[in-house]
Amino acid sequence: MTIMVPVGVSARHIHLSLAHIDILFGAGYQLTSFRDLSQPGQYAANEMVSIVGPKGRFDKVRILGPARGATQIEISRTDAFALGINPPVRESGHIEGTPGLKVIGPQGEVELEQGVIVAARHIHFHTKDAEQWGIADKQMLRVKVNGERPLIFENVIARVSEQYALDMHIDTDEGNAAGVKTGDQAEILD
Amino acid sequence: MTIMVPVGVSARHIHLSLAHIDILFGAGYQLTSFRDLSQPGQYAANEMVSIVGPKGRFDKVRILGPARGATQIEISRTDAFALGINPPVRESGHIEGTPGLKVIGPQGEVELEQGVIVAARHIHFHTKDAEQWGIADKQMLRVKVNGERPLIFENVIARVSEQYALDMHIDTDEGNAAGVKTGDQAEILD
Numbered sequence: 393m394t395i396m397v398p399v400g401v402s403a404r405h406i407h408l409s410l411a412h413i414d415i416l417f418g419a420g421y422q423l424t425s426f427r428d429l430s431q432p433g434q435y436a437a438n439e440m441v442s443i444v445g446p447k448g449r450f451d452k453v454r455i456l457g458p459a460r461g462a463t464q465i466e467i468s469r470t471d472a473f474a475l476g477i478n479p480p481v482r483e484s485g486h487i488e489g490t491p492g493l494k495v496i497g498p499q500g501e502v503e504l505e506q507g508v509i510v511a512a513r514h515i516h517f518h519t520k521d522a523e524q525w526g527i528a529d530k531q532m533l534r535v536k537v538n539g540e541r542p543l544i545f546e547n548v549i550a551r552v553s554e555q556y557a558l559d560m561h562i563d564t565d566e567g568n569a570a571g572v573k574t575g576d577q578a579e580i581l582d
Numbered sequence: 583m584t585i586m587v588p589v590g591v592s593a594r595h596i597h598l599s600l601a602h603i604d605i606l607f608g609a610g611y612q613l614t615s616f617r618d619l620s621q622p623g624q625y626a627a628n629e630m631v632s633i634v635g636p637k638g639r640f641d642k643v644r645i646l647g648p649a650r651g652a653t654q655i656e657i658s659r660t661d662a663f664a665l666g667i668n669p670p671v672r673e674s675g676h677i678e679g680t681p682g683l684k685v686i687g688p689q690g691e692v693e694l695e696q697g698v699i700v701a702a703r704h705i706h707f708h709t710k711d712a713e714q715w716g717i718a719d720k721q722m723l724r725v726k727v728n729g730e731r732p733l734i735f736e737n738v739i740a741r742v743s744e745q746y747a748l749d750m751h752i753d754t755d756e757g758n759a760a761g762v763k764t765g766d767q768a769e770i771l772d
Contacts, residue, residue, distance in 0.1 A: 469758035470660045481730055481761065513731070540671055541703070541756075544734040566731075568659035569759035571671065
């Protein structure tokens with residue numbers, strides 16, 4: 393059985409808490425949707441911010457909505473060198489002990505104490521897909537990506553939920569190293 | 583038999599022709615060595631230039647010496663997006679039909695018509711190493727990199743010469759995707 397999954401290459405982005413949206417965009421501000429993402433209910437917002445580190449900054453960093461309990465910034469290792477920080481590779485939501493950055497919006501700025509990660513590559517499975525293929529939540533998978541620069545990613549984390557749609561998430565370093573872009577297909581080897 | 587090779591992660595850099603060194607640094611200028619590289623006779627120069635594309639620029643781009651017959655710029659895919667150009671993945675020296683960039687030195691500037699590539703990952707073997715391990719020039723290898731983000735690179739080109747020292751060359755996207763740095767070890771699988 394060959395199991396193919398679509399690839400989504402994530403550029404640097406930020407998830408904001410409601411409190412930080414208030415500071416950056418004004419009290420009570422509501423993010424607006426630029427386009428829907430692969431995961432149900434998730435969207436790329438029209439709104440963007442700047443992120444500033446000790447050695448560099450990026451402007452026009454896309455906000456992903458809706459608001460979350462804690463602000464989290466996901467960047468590539470390449471971005472991290474340019475910014476001058478050293479975030480760990482982590483699963484989304486695990487931000488304890490990570491570095492921060494300054495975030496600048498049109499109405500204010502926030503000095504984050506933590507929240508910057510390099511996202512660990514993972515595949516979202518709907519529960520039915522996972523059951524059909526015998527894949528368990530948190531299982532580590534090997535995935536072949538047949539782009540211009542073929543490679544096999546090991547330690548790809550399976551994340552299973554009824555809230556998820558099938559999609560493999562890698563960052564721009566990983567996408568570029570494989571020569572793939574969003575919408576390409578990858579094959580789960582085992 | 584386990585075959586291990588050292589990894590070298592190449593940041594963006596430029597090789598210059600003598601004619602371009604004359605324009606960028608002044609007639610008859612001689613590059614000076616900052617440090618030796620893994621390949622015999624090759625060095626990172628103290629001298630640096632700026633490279634400028636339609637969408638962005640990088641300053642302090644390291645020159646690798648000695649001078650070559652044709653100027654060549656090696657960047658990552660991430661760099662290419664930032665500069666606003668779309669160079670192909672190529673072996674060093676194969677620059678026909680590639681895009682150019684503007685190069686700025688302290689004494690002048692050059693508008694390259696071609697010469698920018700994303701370097702195809704490869705391993706330099708001394709002839710004796712290749713013979714011992716049964717590896718032929720141009721052979722495609724699979725190489726496992728056990729960094730923080732383990733992966734297997736396919737289509738790694740073997741380059742065999744008596745002028746070479748054992749070293750695997752990948753770019754920063756590939757190094758970051760694997761979580762490895764220069765001096766780490768990789769394993770040739772087949």
